[in-house]
Amino acid sequence: MLTTPFWWEGVWPIEIPHRSLPASADVVVVGSGYAGLSAALTLLKHGRSVVVVEARRVGEGASSRNGGMIGDLLKPSVAELTGRFGAQMAARLCCEFRDALARFPDFLAENGIRCDFERSGRITGALSDTQLAGLLRESAALRRLTGVEYDIVAKSDLASELGTDAYAGARLYRHHAGLHPAKYVGELARCALAAGAVICESTAFLSYEATHEGFSIKTSTGGIRARDLIVATNGYTGSVSGRLQRRLIPVTSYMIATEEVPADLMARLMPRGRVVTDTNRLLCYYRPSPDRRRILFGGRPAYTEISPQESARRLASHLHTLFPALASVALSHSWFGMIAYTFDRVPHVGTIDGYHYAGGCCGSGVVMATWLGNKVAHRILGSAEGATAFAEIAHPTHPLYHGRPWFLPLVQAWYQAADLWERRA
């Protein structure tokens, strides 16, 4: 079993011409995931010079490791969003995510990005009647805000969607989709390079200082001056980002890939090639590979780092409970990546100590990180397109949080207990 992402096969590493760090640029972008590269691309298209500094290889963070499952759902329920932000802002946040997803295929087409994008639809399986009732209530509340339609799949009809009897019923969002995440980030890098980006790999952002002209930035390969600075480091944000680090909670997310599944079995287990999640707080997510030969399965079997062997064991046990027939199919890959949660479980974009940032997509960042990166760029350009509800809400921290998420084991225990309670109810 390999301990690198399945997505890297045949794609990795993304070819980036070696460039030394220039002395200056209009904008320095830290981080080369979807957020950093989409910000860079927009700025370049508007005539700004951009240098992207990346501590590892391009796209090596979450953007080449994720499930590639695309949706438009914020983590908090409509009721939670309304309670926290008021009805109007709750509607704006949900509708903006809806619009981000609706425009995503145009963004791919406009830039000639080929990344196995497929509008496969998403099944959300409810693990008990209680969870199903909650899912239906929530889906109806969201439809009232956003107008987004969905289908209910009764337990008796589920076999045509999925070869498991684990669910009491499900919701189908036909407009949700899947893509190949590593191809996508590679294509974004290609577009940014074609538009004139300088991308410096193995170049860590170490410190910055505000000057009259903008920023004087130190990296592991030298110094650079820039008018503007964007920090797009998300789940990999370190102490150099100061107050931003206190607002992003790094969480480990794990995935496995099976070896190729016999075609007839695959056709029984995932007949329509949907991407799938469930209603647990500690949810799992899975999908077929773009060629529909393997199953890629993810979850949070631990909130802290465990070995790829141990995470594979825990995830496989979950997978085999859903699909016992897969017990005879070996695993080919086990890997993990870092996502960033926020204290209000909503993504944020804004300015801290003069630099711009976007992040905190709470595990749903393929569309959102791209969208917010573009917003950051427009905010720097001073254009109306920079307007976003995600910049209008306060970005909270907690007095006892300084970048080390000591409370995650407690959260995990609470989620496990609450999920168990709801399933038994």
Ligand SMILES: Cc1cc2nc3c(=O)[nH]c(=O)nc-3n(C[C@H](O)[C@H](O)[C@H](O)COP(=O)(O)OP(=O)(O)OC[C@H]3O[C@@H](n4cnc5c(N)ncnc54)[C@H](O)[C@@H]3O)c2cc1C
């Ligand atoms: C296992 C897993 C499964 C997921 N599944 C899904 C999914 O199915 N659907 C979905 O929508 N989202 C999913 N996500 C979340 C999604 O991948 C992220 O939200 C998204 O990739 C974030 O993009 P980003 O550009 O903000 O950050 P990243 O892609 O993480 O990029 C941050 C970059 O910053 C670099 N960096 C950090 N510090 C420095 C420094 N000091 N100097 C220079 N560079 C630095 C890092 O090396 C990294 O490359 C998943 C994530 C994981 C890990």
